[in-house]
Amino acid sequence: MRLRVAGVIVLLYAQPFTRIFQLTVNDVLHDGETTLLQLEEPASPIPEPAAALLLAYIADRDNMNTATNQASRWLFPGRRAGRPARPDHMSSRLREIGIPVAAARGAAIRQQLLELPAPVVADALSYHDKTTSRLLRESGGTWSRYAAGDHSRSPAGWAPKETRDS
Structure with a gap:
């Protein structure tokens, strides 16, 4: 189950293993209906059935049987007490079962960029905005003219231009 959960986080959120293995159970927020993963502010929703898988994994994590652990x-406790699992070990295990981690992560972020503006993806997934902009250009995305910010209200002092018909 550990491999499946780690693989789901890579595929859904394009996170490197070094980041995934720094997550704690406190980064998984569940209010009874919605499950969120706290990568950045705001937390990212976890779709079903991935949410159920993650919650089941948390309830029965491995490497918890030592007295100090x-x-x-x-979220992914290591064999050594008080330490997370090693990213290189998990990455090689996923490759063994047919998930090329680096390629999967690259595909996941590019897919996100085709569906959402680069600044939104950068904020949600804790990527640098220059990285997401570069990846967007490379993938041929169409969000290049997206202006980040609050679009729900007009800027201060702005008034619609009057037309001759008014």
Whole structure:
């Protein structure tokens, strides 16, 4: 189950393993209906059935049986007490079962960029905005003219231009 959860986070959120293995159980927010993953502000929703898989994994995480590891808050606790799992070990295990982690992560972020503006993806997934802009250009996305910011209200002092018919 551990491999499946790690793979889902890579594929849904295009996160590197070094970041995934720094997550704690406190980064998974569940209010009974919605499950969120706190990568940045605001937290990102986890779709079903991935949410159910993640919650089931948290309820029965492995490497929790040592006396000093029973209260570990790491989402992926390591074999050594108080330490998270090693990213290189998990990455090689996923490759063994047919998930090329680097390629999967690249495909996941490019797919996000084709569906959402680069600044939104950068904020939601904790990427640098220059990285998401570069990846968007490389993937042929159409969000290049998106202006980030609050579009729900007009800027101060702005008034619609009058036309001759008014």
